Amino acid sequence: MKAIILTSAGGPENLSLQDIEMPQPKEGEVVLQVHSISINPVDIKTRKGGSLYASLNESGPVILGWDVSGVITAVGTGVQAFREGDAVFGMVNFPGHGRAYAENVAAPAAHLSLKPANVSHEEAAATTLAALTAWQVLVQQANLQKGQQVLIHAAAGGVGHFAVQIAKHFGATVAGTASAANEAFLEGLGVDRFIDYTTQDFTGLLRDFDIVLDPVGGDTTLRSLDAMKPGGMLVSIVGGVKEPVQRSAAAKGILAKNYLVQSSGDDMRQLAILLAEGSLKPTLSHQYPFAAIANAHRQIETGRTRGKIVVNLT
Numbered sequence: 001m002k003a004i005i006l007t008s009a010g011g012p013e014n015l016s017l018q019d020i021e022m023p024q025p026k027e028g029e030v031v032l033q034v035h036s037i038s039i040n041p042v043d044i045k046t047r048k049g050g051s052l053y054a055s056l057n058e059s060g061p062v063i064l065g066w067d068v069s070g071v072i073t074a075v076g077t078g079v080q081a082f083r084e085g086d087a088v089f090g091m092v093n094f095p096g097h098g099r100a101y102a103e104n105v106a107a108p109a110a111h112l113s114l115k116p117a118n119v120s121h122e123e124a125a126a127t128t129l130a131a132l133t134a135w136q137v138l139v140q141q142a143n144l145q146k147g148q149q150v151l152i153h154a155a156a157g158g159v160g161h162f163a164v165q166i167a168k169h170f171g172a173t174v175a176g177t178a179s180a181a182n183e184a185f186l187e188g189l190g191v192d193r194f195i196d197y198t199t200q201d202f203t204g205l206l207r208d209f210d211i212v213l214d215p216v217g218g219d220t221t222l223r224s225l226d227a228m229k230p231g232g233m234l235v236s237i238v239g240g241v242k243e244p245v246q247r248s249a250a251a252k253g254i255l256a257k258n259y260l261v262q263s264s265g266d267d268m269r270q271l272a273i274l275l276a277e278g279s280l281k282p283t284l285s286h287q288y289p290f291a292a293i294a295n296a297h298r299q300i301e302t303g304r305t306r307g308k309i310v311v312n313l314t
């Protein structure tokens with residue numbers, strides 16, 4: 001079968017389409033024939049030699065990717081939840097070696113959900129790492145409740161556009177930051193208060209927010225505390241909560257933490273319910289064939305992607 005091997009840390013030209021052996025399912029695993037995968041900024045950071053590169057390289061060759069949607073072709077011992085022929089999707093083995101840039105992927109059954117029949121493989125593949133992050137941060141870490149005020153930075157991006165939809169689904173009032181080009185897009189998703197971070201200072205405009213989701217970091221993390229109420233929670237997904245932020249948050253009675261998404265079939269099933277009923281809809285701004293995966297990397301590397309980008313194998 002074909003897979004994209006990262007020949008060494010570096011640029012997108014190091015992504016090499018090669019023939020490797022088919023994976024076999026271990027106990028508790030299934031193997032799926034992949035229809036679509038999605039690309040995330042962590043793929044880029046790891047490709048360059050940062051983020052998860054060192055740990056993946058220990059179990060090399062390095063095959064990037066974690067987000068898959070496909071059909072099960074083999075079932076390992078001890079798997080009760082799925083059968084051959086089931087269409088499934090999920091974020092596989094994150095933050096371990098997902099090896100999703102491949103025609104066939106071995107995945108723990110516990111990381112997958114059945115794909116809703118009314119959702120395409122492209123849409124399902126998109127609704128994985130980024131959507132799980134939004135779900136786990138808002139619902140599990142911050143205990144999002146109806147009527148709360150939620151500030152979502154980078155609201156037009158992969159994580160952000162899911163976070164907006166989840167927060168609205170729970171009945172929150174949502175403020176979102178993006179550049180002016182994304183104003184209509186975010187209003188279409190239901191954002192109540194759009195803030196153009198290139199021309200406006202959100203700290204002068206927002207008060208008493210309950211929850212902040214921070215995919216930006218730097219001084220955005222620290223300044224976000226000024227928009228929050230005591231008892232609120234700020235969650236940074238880019239390690240933005242460092243010592244000065246901790247100190248300032250503690251002084252204001254705000255809980256601030258960093259968070260890293262984890263693979264979870266249970267959470268994937270919650271996302272599958274929202275997808276099936278239409279409460280969650282991924283925006284697929286770019287799609288690429290498998291052989292053009294380097295271009296998918298170049299796109300996400302711009303830092304200006306709207307919604308998600310997907311790579312299709314079939």
Ligand SMILES: NC(=O)c1ccc[n+]([C@@H]2O[C@H](COP(=O)([O-])OP(=O)(O)OC[C@H]3O[C@@H](n4cnc5c(N)ncnc54)[C@H](OP(=O)(O)O)[C@@H]3O)[C@@H](O)[C@H]2O)c1
Pocket residue numbers: 040041042129130133153154155156157158159160177178179180181182197215216236237238259260261262300303304305306307
């Ligand atoms: N810890 C975790 O578990 C976890 C999980 C997922 C992602 N992450 C990290 O979170 C970050 C975002 O991930 P993603 O998938 O959402 O990325 P993405 O899809 O590439 O985000 C792109 C979006 O960011 C917006 N943006 C860029 N700079 C901004 C700023 N200063 N203020 C507001 N918006 C800004 C852009 O909007 P404009 O074009 O309008 O500027 C664009 O729509 C990445 O660093 C990623 O590695 C961490």
